[in-house]
Amino acid sequence: MTKKYREIRDPIHSFIQRSELEEKIIDLPVFQRLRGIKQLAMANLAYPGALHTRFEHSLGVMHIAGRLAERLVSDHEIRKLIRLAALLHDIGHGPFSHVSENILEKYYDASKVIPKSKDKIHELITANIIQNNSELASLLSKHDCDRIVGYLQGQRGESIVKDIISGPLDGDKQDYLLRDSYYCGVKYGIFDIDRLIGILRAHQYEHDRSLAVSRDGLYVIEQFVLAKYHMTTQVYRHKVRLISDMMITRALELGIEVDGLDFLKKLYCYDGTQAFIDNYLQWDDARLSSEILYSNREGYALDFFRRLQRRNLFKVVFSKSLREFTAHERDVLSTLSKLPNLRKKIESEITTYLKNDKQEIIDHNYVIVNVFSIKSVRVQSRNDEGSILILTDDQPRMFENESTLFRSINESENDAFIEVYAPIAFVDEVKKMQHRDKCKKEIHEIILDILKNNVNYEQMGD
Numbered sequence: 372m373t374k375k376y377r378e379i380r381d382p383i384h385s386f387i388q389r390s391e392l393e394e395k396i397i398d399l400p401v402f403q404r405l406r407g408i409k410q411l412a413m414a415n416l417a418y419p420g421a422l423h424t425r426f427e428h429s430l431g432v433m434h435i436a437g438r439l440a441e442r443l444v445s446d447h448e449i450r451k452l453i454r455l456a457a458l459l460h461d462i463g464h465g466p467f468s469h470v471s472e473n474i475l476e477k478y479y480d481a482s483k484v485i486p487k488s489k490d491k492i493h494e495l496i497t498a499n500i501i502q503n504n505s506e507l508a509s510l511l512s513k514h515d516c517d518r519i520v521g522y523l524q525g526q527r528g529e530s531i532v533k534d535i536i537s538g539p540l541d542g543d544k545q546d547y548l549l550r551d552s553y554y555c556g557v558k559y560g561i562f563d564i565d566r567l568i569g570i571l572r573a574h575q576y577e578h579d580r581s582l583a584v585s586r587d588g589l590y591v592i593e594q595f596v597l598a599k600y601h602m603t604t605q606v607y608r609h610k611v612r613l614i615s616d617m618m619i620t621r622a623l624e625l626g627i628e629v630d631g632l633d634f635l636k637k638l639y640c641y642d643g644t645q646a647f648i649d650n651y652l653q654w655d656d657a658r659l660s661s662e663i664l665y666s667n668r669e670g671y672a673l674d675f676f677r678r679l680q681r682r683n684l685f686k687v688v689f690s691k692s693l694r695e696f697t698a699h700e701r702d703v704l705s706t707l708s709k710l711p712n713l714r715k716k717i718e719s720e721i722t723t724y725l726k727n728d729k730q731e732i733i734d735h736n737y738v739i740v741n742v743f744s745i746k747s748v749r750v751q752s753r754n755d756e757g758s759i760l761i762l763t764d765d766q767p768r769m770f771e772n773e774s775t776l777f778r779s780i781n782e783s784e785n786d787a788f789i790e791v792y793a794p795i796a797f798v799d800e801v802k803k804m805q806h807r808d809k810c811k812k813e814i815h816e817i818i819l820d821i822l823k824n825n826v827n828y829e830q831m832g833d
Contacts, residue, residue, distance in 0.1 A: 385432050744786065
């Protein structure tokens with residue numbers, strides 16, 4: 372007898388089917404929490420429709436991973452677990468999604484948690500939840516939970532299983548490109564998903580199988596990779612997204628380090644205990660915002676969140692490509708996130724300059740230096756997971772070498788920028804441009820002087 376599948380209406384995939392087991396997991400509080408975590412944090416300040424959440428994204432990833440598994444994996448049990456791994460892949464996300472990732476990386480308890488070189492803290496939390504949550508344990512065996520975690524970490528099963536869940540063409544990327552495009556109201560992330568799924572193949576190599584693309588699918592892969600690149604440049608690196616993310620990050624850092632907010636310490640200082648996880652699963656975007664905004668605790672966190680609530684965002688007072696620095700200076704600036712003392716010194720010196728220039732009292736905590744990069748479209752084609760394989764008549768070849776379009780692109784041509792954000796007010800657009808032109812020169816000189824006079828960068832990271 373054919374198992375009955377329930378259908379969910381979805382604006383991206385039309386209908387998403389879910390099995391009885393999947394339906395029970397979706398209905399668990401541990402999964403329903405994802406309804407309260409927006410996919411793109413506060414990107415809705417630039418794209419008002421970007422209010423979609425990790426909940427519907429997870430359903431979409433399950434749907435795509437299921438379609439891929441149906442085509443490429445014959446074992447029914449493995450197909451079931453692939454769908455479950457895709458469904459649960461984001462269950463460890465914290466408030467404001469990727470913003471929480473950065474805070475968790477900074478404040479986890481290193482005396483109790485020792486991550487391996489490639490482990491990310493939010494991924495350890497995801498694994499902890501799947502393997503130890505009592506709600507999930509009521510529906511999944513320990514063996515299945517361990518296999519799901521193994522699939523998510525790429526440590527179990529054939530390579531093709533990893534490729535479906537976490538590879539350059541995985542279900543996660545396919546869903547977020549289409550979903551983010553739809554809710555942001557842009558066309559940058561559109562690609563032919565049915566054609567893409569149709570041209571994927573299982574490539575046998577010795578005793579393993581991996582995901583590959585038929586030769587006639589080259590052009591849809593070009594479309595997909597360009598969609599990812601354009602979404603990065605136009606949405607994920609939009610200035611309002613960058614500024615709001617950095618403001619949330621700074622608010623949480625100051626809330627922990629200066630305001631002394633215990634609830635933030637408990638939320639972000641991961642120690643591997645069940646008590647941490649139990650508390651962590653009680654938080655989403657709304658609760659974190661409300662706790663900061665309405666708990667009558669004066670401090671930095673409150674002020675930053677009030678500004679975000681009112682869309683009183685910091686302004687870009689300085690922006691420069693790292694290409695305008697020497698190779699050595701670029702190397703240092705590109706690792707600025709690992710050199711907190713150097714970063715603080717740069718922010719402090721810029722604060723002094725802005726005080727004198729604008730005759731305004733500016734706290735150095737309100738000056739934020741942000742260094743970010745946009746990898747070349749050729750590098751983005753393989754992301755961090757490895758190259759896309761194209762099946763030719765003789766042997767598989769790497770996509771970026773097989774594509775005429777991508778072969779002509781210089782892989783080393785990445786874009787990287789250093790920007791400074793501050794709560795500067797401008798009377799009009801003319802004054803704004805005049806001030807920005809002046810800052811471009813003066814702040815550049817400040818950064819160069821600091822880099823020249825502080826040569827022991829390793830100590831600046833202590």
